[in-house]
Amino acid sequence: MRQALVLAVALAAVVAVPWIAPIYHVLLMLPFMAYGVVLLGLNLLFGYTGLVSFGHALFIGLGAYTAAFLTGLFKVRALEVILLTAAVVAAVVAMPVAAFCVRYVKIYFGMLTLAFGMVFYTFLLKFYRLTGGDEGMPVARPFLLGRDLGDMPKIEYLAGPYYYYSLVVLIVAIAVMWRIVHSPFGLCLKTIRDNPAKAETLGISVPHYRWTAFVISAVYAGVGGALLATPTGNVDPTLAYWTHSGNLVFMTLLGGFASFFGPLVGAFVFIYLQDFVMSVVPYWRLVFGAILAALVIFAPGGLLGLFPRRRVIEAA
Amino acid sequence: MLAVKNVDVYIQASHILRSVSLDVGAREVVCLVGRNGAGKTTTLRTVMGYLRPRAGTITFKGVRVDGRRTHEIARLGVGWAPEDSGIFPDLTVAENIEIATWTRPGGSPAAERLARAYEVFPVLKTYAARKGPEMSGGERKMLSIARALALDPEMLILDEPFEGLSPAIVPVISASIATVTRLGHSILLAESNIHHVPEYADRLYVIERGEVIFAGQPHEAWKDPGVVRVIGGQT
Numbered sequence: 199m200r201q202a203l204v205l206a207v208a209l210a211a212v213v214a215v216p217w218i219a220p221i222y223h224v225l226l227m228l229p230f231m232a233y234g235v236v237l238l239g240l241n242l243l244f245g246y247t248g249l250v251s252f253g254h255a256l257f258i259g260l261g262a263y264t265a266a267f268l269t270g271l272f273k274v275r276a277l278e279v280i281l282l283t284a285a286v287v288a289a290v291v292a293m294p295v296a297a298f299c300v301r302y303v304k305i306y307f308g309m310l311t312l313a314f315g316m317v318f319y320t321f322l323l324k325f326y327r328l329t330g331g332d333e334g335m336p337v338a339r340p341f342l343l344g345r346d347l348g349d350m351p352k353i354e355y356l357a358g359p360y361y362y363y364s365l366v367v368l369i370v371a372i373a374v375m376w377r378i379v380h381s382p383f384g385l386c387l388k389t390i391r392d393n394p395a396k397a398e399t400l401g402i403s404v405p406h407y408r409w410t411a412f413v414i415s416a417v418y419a420g421v422g423g424a425l426l427a428t429p430t431g432n433v434d435p436t437l438a439y440w441t442h443s444g445n446l447v448f449m450t451l452l453g454g455f456a457s458f459f460g461p462l463v464g465a466f467v468f469i470y471l472q473d474f475v476m477s478v479v480p481y482w483r484l485v486f487g488a489i490l491a492a493l494v495i496f497a498p499g500g501l502l503g504l505f506p507r508r509r510v511i512e513a514a
Numbered sequence: 515m516l517a518v519k520n521v522d523v524y525i526q527a528s529h530i531l532r533s534v535s536l537d538v539g540a541r542e543v544v545c546l547v548g549r550n551g552a553g554k555t556t557t558l559r560t561v562m563g564y565l566r567p568r569a570g571t572i573t574f575k576g577v578r579v580d581g582r583r584t585h586e587i588a589r590l591g592v593g594w595a596p597e598d599s600g601i602f603p604d605l606t607v608a609e610n611i612e613i614a615t616w617t618r619p620g621g622s623p624a625a626e627r628l629a630r631a632y633e634v635f636p637v638l639k640t641y642a643a644r645k646g647p648e649m650s651g652g653e654r655k656m657l658s659i660a661r662a663l664a665l666d667p668e669m670l671i672l673d674e675p676f677e678g679l680s681p682a683i684v685p686v687i688s689a690s691i692a693t694v695t696r697l698g699h700s701i702l703l704a705e706s707n708i709h710h711v712p713e714y715a716d717r718l719y720v721i722e723r724g725e726v727i728f729a730g731q732p733h734e735a736w737k738d739p740g741v742v743r744v745i746g747g748q749t
Contacts, residue, residue: 382612382613382616382617385605385609385613385616386613386616386617388602388604388605389602389605389613391604392602392603392604393600393602395564395584396596396600396602397602398563398583398584398585398588399562399584399585399588399593399594399596399600399662400585400588400613400614400617400618400661400665401585401588401589401614401617401618401665402585402617403583403585404585
């Protein structure tokens, strides 16, 4: 009941932001919503399956470049088609990548995902005739629900229709992920995270479940990447760089990977904190490093881990 | 139902099981008794597919299972309740039991399987919303067996179900296992204490240093001096 109330207030606040907040803060909410989608998927792998990926920027890059290719090369402007294609592309690439990666766990899994991410980063950087190299590619303004809003000023477009479009995508992503983690499949992932050897004795094919979780998380990252591309209007290889993957893990840790909404809180705090710290000190990475160290030492459960969870125990 | 024939198992360079053979028939309760380190758990883990035998065969319902993955063996109908209970701490008692009905669909309907698990261990129903760490050792053992039962297995493998339990709980678990046998499940039970072998056991195997040194009726074991030397000193 209390959680539902908090969620309703948070949703109302997010809906009201374009009406009550300065435009600068409204625009900061766009990467939050895009990263929110990405982190929901990443946490299926991290928090629910126990696999830490250091290469998920690969799939963000795939989603973002899919948007660039579709709007630029193929003149496909419908955002629904772009998101769907980004999801499919991410899934298709994730299938073989996951097949390799899920055979390993812990640091080996992390290193393999990092390696695949860096392969894609290098591809984007070196195949400049196709990808634009380090300059990247432009992303044309997509149509929303079939409406060409090209004559609308960009700021107005982003802070209005695009903002609410992103919000709806985020809400749908939350609803779908909620269903996934509370389904038998989600519970099986938890058993794999807690004890893969024992999970096998229940008939759970651990590699198959890990593979599926990886592909789902990649689909989320692809969709988030496509959402991320429009506000900047340009995509470049840094989207797939390993530090970007590191930021994703940081955001998840910041909010708390043990909680469903933790990564969303992490994304929100990260973006606003980064913006604030960058405006105050030039060495913002130094500050972020100190925050991460403090977090691991004093609040390993992340920000949401600071709030004790109520546990309902049924009486006899 | 289960036939283990001349199985040799190595862990790295150590020869752990030496030509181990045992059989479990339909609706039978078979006990594997031996001292700590004798090879009981290794035998059970080999049957469950955690370890691959270097020689010998294991068949379940006529199907070769040696070399198969653990989840495949479980799906064939082998339930496993490990010595450490293996409860998933982040899941409630109800989820721990229900999960087995999802991972092995088919056979009896899920509701029937759950009803059977709670019928054998009615106390678990009162703790349905609790999580694993909030339960006592005995309750965890019950949950472990109930979860294996919810898999709707033809055979249950119980690794030291009485280990570490207070003497007051042992008869409760033993009575529950008796109920499971009446439901028609075969049971292969490993135990280090001969006095914990239930009186309804059909057959007994004694294992020592990785070799089966006795196979027969439980009461016959006491007539064999070699066996008595191994198991007789335990209380």
